[in-house]
Amino acid sequence: MAERAALEELVRLQGERVRGLKQQKASAEQIEEEVAKLLKLKAQLGPDEGKQKFVLKTPKGTRDYSPRQMAVREKVFDVIISCFKRHGAEVIDTPVFELKETLTGKYGEDSKLIYDLKDQGGELLSLRYDLTVPFARYLAMNKLTNIKRYHIAKVYRRDNPAMTRGRYREFYQCDFDIAGQFDPMIPDAECLKIMCEILSSLQIGDFLVKVNDRRILDGMFAICGVPDSKFRTICSSVDKLDKVSWEEVKNEMVGEKGLAPEVADRIGDYVQQHGGVSLVEQLLQDPELSQNKQALEGLGDLKLLFEYLTLLGIADKISFDLSLARGLDYYTGVIYEAVLLQSPAQAGEEPLGVGSVAAGGRYDGLVGMFDPKGRKVPCVGLSIGVERIFSIVEQRLEAELLYKKNPKLLNQLQYCEEAGIPLVAIIGEQELKDGVIKLRSVASREEVDIRREDLVEEIKRRTSEPLCTC
Amino acid sequence: MPQLGLLHGRAWASLLGKLLRPPGAVCIGAVHSHSQGQRSMWVAEAVLVSQLKPHQEKSNFIIKTPKGTRDLTPQQMVVREKILDLVVSCFKRHGAKGLDTPAFELKEVLTEKYGEDSGLIYDLQDQGGELLSLRYDLTVPFARYLAMNKVKKMKRYHVGKVWRRESPTVVQGRYREFCQCDFDIAGQFDPMIPDAECLKIMCEILSGLQLGDFLIKVNDRRILDGMFAVCGVPESKFHTICSSIDKLGKMSWKDVRHEMVAKKGLAPEVADRIGDYVQCHGGVSLVEQMFQDPRLSQNKQALEGLGDLKLLFEYVTLFGIAEKISFDLSLARGLDYYTGVVYEAVLLPTPAQAEEEPLNVGSVAAGGRYDGLVGMFDPKGHKVPCVGLSIGVERIFSIVEQKMKTFGEKIRTTETQVFVASPQKNFLQERLKLIAELWDAGIKAELLYKNNPKLLTQLHYCENMGIPLVVIVGEQELKEGVIKLRSVASREEVAIKRENLVAEIQKRLSES
Secondary structure, eight states, X not given: OHXXXXXXXXXXXXHHHHHHHHHTTOOHHHHHHHHHHHHHHHHHHOTXXXXXXXXXXXXXXXXXXXXXXXXXXXXXXXXXXXXXXXXXXXXXXXXXXXXXXXXXXXXXXXXXXXXXXXXXXXXXXXXXXXXXXXXHHHHHHTTOSOEEXXXXXXXXXXXXXXXXTTOOSEEEEEEEEEESOOSTTHHHHHHHHHHHHHXXXXXXXXXXXXXXXXXXXXHHHHHHTOOGGGHHHHHHHHGGGGTSOHHHHHHIIIIITOOOHHHHHHXXXXXXXEEXXXXXXXXXXXXXXXXXXXXXXXXXXXXXXXXXXXXXXXXXXXEEETTOOOSOTTOOSEEEEEEETTOOSOXXXXXXXXXXXXXXXXXXXXXXXXXXXXXXXXXXXXXXXXXXXXXXXXXXXXXXXXXXXXXXXXXXXXXXXXXXXXXXXXXXXXXXXXXXEEEEETTTXXXXXXXXXXXXXXXXXXXXXXXXXX | OOOOSOOOXXXXXXXXXXXXXXXXXXXXXXXXXXXXXXXXXXXXXXXXHXXXXXXXXXXXXXXXXXXXXXXXXXXXXXXXXXXXXXXXXHHXXXXXXXXXXXXXXXXXXXTTSSGGGGGGOOBBOOOXXXXXXXXXXXXHHHHHXXXXXXXXXXXXXXXXXXXXXXXXXXXXXXXXXXXXXXXXEESOOSTTHHHHHHHHHHHHHHHHTTOOOEEEEEEEHHHHHHHHHHHXXXXXXXXXXXXHHGGGGTSOHHHHHHIIIIITOOOHHHHHHHHHHHTOEESHHHXXXXXXXXXXXXXXXXXXXXXXXXXXXXXXXXXXXXGGEEEETTOOOSOTXXXXXXXXXXXXXXXHHHHXXXXXXXXXXXXXXXXSTXXXXXXXXXXXXXXXXXXXXXXXXXHHHHHHHHTTOOOOOOXXXXXXXXXXXXXXXXXXXXXXXXXXXXXXEEOOSOSSOOHHHHHHHHXXXXXXXXXXXXXXXXXXXXXXXXXXXXXXXXXXXXXXXXXXXXXXXXXX
């Protein structure tokens, strides 16, 4: 031990000697000689000298937020929180870990992604996987029957980054939930209104909210002939329709999951449909679907929902989409997911799927799982995928910075503003490479990449709007 | 497990001390000397008993948060947010940028940074990947960040939770999960300027929070070490004597001396010499006095520390806060990594409180200089000197909560400004249309999730939630093209034209 310390001291001194020589601009041979001595000394210390001590990284799947990222985060949270407050929500906080048994049995297959704490002689603990189960635990523990609350905090999932590029293991969720027994679909409609307000205020581009209902899905599977035991697994295949083609999904269902081809075809007739309230009406008339009690319930609720969404002024953003299947086990009624249209081709950190920035639904059975007497508290809520939004906003700010650093482009943009020119088509190296043109709205400063061949049509479309709100 | 029974008063006190002592943490619970007697012993007993009880067997659910953690209710969150807003805006005012780090670090990052307290770190289970631990404070992650990003200068604040497997107690503020607000200045600068700014920040925050009178004790690691040396403390005992001295805030000198001599094997004369010093506290004149002290002035380290403190007092005088600062030779402060000035802010009890619990001193903020920590992370050992502070928000939080309870202050948990109501049936559609108009105009509004609520129910809701305004739409109003705007407090109602509603509401809200 003392030997090693002495050796380290020699290394240090020799290192200083070398530095000194370099500073004095001594002769090359002299420096070389001393450097050789230094390397010999270092070699004596051993190959992994000190390596264990210097682990300068954050754990896999986690990251620091630099001041710049904090500024973005703050801005985004401000928008989200003021929306939640505008709708009269209270805020709570829960511990970062729960008793292991609180989380057990709530997440289905995903349970293996939960971080456990080491058994250090006390209670067995796990890091929270989402904010919904802690919320249900909070309600049951405090015997609350109604509350409207939001909760913004980090959650933890041991996702395998190899499978899903860019996914973080520690990430923020912004949840808003309404718990309580109320007249149907009013709180559900408010959740959708909130999602639309937030996504509009954040100005991250056009979006669409897909809506479906667990009961419609289940009813549809039933009448198509899906065996009960295959419901869940067929559900997760159907859910992929936003990323892959129907052919691929059908192959998976038939080839991998053993579904009869006719059944798959019948499903295909339904799940490729999406539309407004007229689709709801149409399905209410569907000869087969209307035989199924569950599906009828779901359709009835969706009809009511669309009525309210129209009164709230957001019906044009909502699409009834029969392919929306949504992972989590605990949804019991309406489910929804907001996607950005023309999203940037970026593998985001979103746990909600490509292009998805917010999601939620109704889950009436969860609180009952915690209550000793099984008393139910119906809940409906939403979660904003802020990590995805952070990176979009960050990119935008970077782009702005880039423009500011390029005065020529800035001049051109300023000229447009002054001259009242509504659109700018920008082409640079990156765009050439990607085969796109950046189309920028001068008024809103929003930019999208348009494929070269679609450019003229897009410009025509935008400029033909009555007020040219490009 | 020790037998529960009649233990000698002092044994109780020391046992209690072990349970409640916060090694280096900011929050300090109340520990009473044996002479305070019955109540404190009862407290200690309750604590011990609850910890000795076997786990309740769970045939049915036990829904609870983990030991030492708690949920925060909406009322508590309002209080917390107010406090954090004040703290953060002070940090920002001093030019600090926000930073955030993950809740857990690689286990090796935290190893060997906390000395004896390392046993209190929460480890994550080995699930086949990296070995991880929950962060114990925000300072070590900061040092890791600086080294990792090769940052030489930075002024940052960080508000976040930390986790420690301490024995939670009935006494306020001692949790296993708690929030810290840290402010640190990293970088090689001219001496004592950033250190003085840290003290200024502490004063600004504590004054702003209006918690009553406070005092900031200041000392220096080098003075402490120098003092021990000249008193004859063997170097091997430095650390353990230090932690005895640290208890002077909660224990009397007699008890501390006894611990050092009887338990830690210190020679009585040495203990007495220490006593001569550590019972001193004062302003810059004490610094001058120590400079002249025949023994202390022989010690190089102590002289360095005293010199820096003299400079520090000069700066805090210019900052206008010198009267809040007390050079206190008993301030020892737990954590291993301090290398220079150390400080701790305590609330001064009111005369009434002082009578009840003379030694119940609550620490609400602390910090110091730690020049060697970043170097422990840098492969080449390059140092980045740092100085910083940590605000003990949990303690402050429970004080404010207590105050609000005492004064019966009612806290609104929502910010809703307008409630949308109707006295008649079948008006849900109109209410929805109306509320959307308000939301789109940025007005905070609510309605009941009922198709046909009674008017009285709706008005009661407003009163309970503290919502100031109601807009009422019914058949009459529809016909006339107006909305009734009602003040919940005064119950006065006025009819406003539908198209003027938003403007009128905004006017009223800006006036109130």
